Amino acid sequence: MISQYQESLLLSARTFHSGPMDSTYEDVLENLDSGIMLFDEEGVLSFANKQMYAILELQRHSILGCTMVHLLSHIQLSRFKKKQLLRGYRDLVCKVKPKYEFVDEYGRYWRVTLSAGEQMKGYSLITVKEISDYKLIEQTAYQNDSLAMLGKLSASIAHEIRNPLTAIRGFIQLLRPHLQQLGKEEYAKIILAEIDRANDIIHEFLNSSKPSVPQVGAIPVSALLKEIVLLTESEALMKGCQINLHPLQSEMIISVDVKQLKQVVLNMIRNAMEAIAEKADNDMGKIEVGARREGAEVRIYISDNGKGMDACTLDRLFNPFFTTKENGTGLGLSVSDRIIKDHGGCISVSSRINEGTRFVISLPLTH
Numbered sequence: 001m002i003s004q005y006q007e008s009l010l011l012s013a014r015t016f017h018s019g020p021m022d023s024t025y026e027d028v029l030e031n032l033d034s035g036i037m038l039f040d041e042e043g044v045l046s047f048a049n050k051q052m053y054a055i056l057e058l059q060r061h062s063i064l065g066c067t068m069v070h071l072l073s074h075i076q077l078s079r080f081k082k083k084q085l086l087r088g089y090r091d092l093v094c095k096v097k098p099k100y101e102f103v104d105e106y107g108r109y110w111r112v113t114l115s116a117g118e119q120m121k122g123y124s125l126i127t128v129k130e131i132s133d134y135k136l137i138e139q140t141a142y143q144n145d146s147l148a149m150l151g152k153l154s155a156s157i158a159h160e161i162r163n164p165l166t167a168i169r170g171f172i173q174l175l176r177p178h179l180q181q182l183g184k185e186e187y188a189k190i191i192l193a194e195i196d197r198a199n200d201i202i203h204e205f206l207n208s209s210k211p212s213v214p215q216v217g218a219i220p221v222s223a224l225l226k227e228i229v230l231l232t233e234s235e236a237l238m239k240g241c242q243i244n245l246h247p248l249q250s251e252m253i254i255s256v257d258v259k260q261l262k263q264v265v266l267n268m269i270r271n272a273m274e275a276i277a278e279k280a281d282n283d284m285g286k287i288e289v290g291a292r293r294e295g296a297e298v299r300i301y302i303s304d305n306g307k308g309m310d311a312c313t314l315d316r317l318f319n320p321f322f323t324t325k326e327n328g329t330g331l332g333l334s335v336s337d338r339i340i341k342d343h344g345g346c347i348s349v350s351s352r353i354n355e356g357t358r359f360v361i362s363l364p365l366t367h
Helices: 002-009 023-030 050-056 068-072 079-094 132-181 185-209 221-238 258-277 311-315 332-342
Strands: 035-039 045-048 100-103 109-115 124-130 217-220 241-245 253-256 285-294 297-304 346-352 356-364
Touching: 035 050, 068 079, 079 100, 079 109, 109 132, 132 185, 217 221, 221 241, 221 253, 221 258, 221 285, 221 297, 241 258, 253 258, 253 356, 258 285, 258 297, 258 332, 258 356, 311 346, 332 346
Parallel strands: 241 285
Antiparallel strands: 035 045, 035 124, 100 109, 109 124, 217 253, 285 297, 297 356, 346 356
């Protein structure tokens, strides 16, 4: 039966004469928020609603009478959509999967389902529905579950790890004069630096599981950014980067926890330095920092000309534990995202491979 259905969908196009459809049913299908395509028993498209034409970006009634083969060679259909039609056909018909999901060229998520068989009396119904909102809820739930698990984990192990680290640090400090006499003081420096790094990782775990309540105070955006750039510009120069702070067009005041917001922006600038360091060419690294007013909000941006990120990395960027760094914890951006949301704002990011990345932090202005 499946092979017969495949053959019917792959018939060549023929002249199509639409049979009468009950106007009530047609009105219902026309006003659904999902795209609908109905193929008859010979695999010929007999109906498509306006939402389907909008999804395919085609003119009304331009594909009636087409088979799947004819659709795949339709001159007005984009190459991307032809590719998705072919993949959907392979998954739904050839592999008999219950659904096919994909992301379109605009970043929207779609789910395609097929209804066929005896209950359809030889007809085949293809439904295409946007599921971007469901995917967002799914990702948010995953992040919340991960952070809840992280809270339990970090609370139980942080104390047990910190105690021996403190003891080791103390004994290394006592041994340091003896190592100096042996000409091995660098060993003590390395051990102390690694102990401090381990403590920093524990601190990140604790912050991500139980972020402190923001201690809110009003501060000018310009003063905040100037202070952060001063803190990082020497480190940037050592790493072959140049930080440019763009002058603000007007004074903007925000009510934030200054310490937490510094943590967020510093994290993004340091990420930019690392992205520039990993870039293949020898071009001068540039980090642009600035802010602008957008209605009742301020947009703080940090952009770089580093190695950039692909779409897969961007999708998972704020997930706890996700990292592309060899020694990363995968917590920096997830903590930053939570801090900004606690302040009533949001973070957006855009990136291109070998061109760079741009983060934008949106926060409400104080009136």
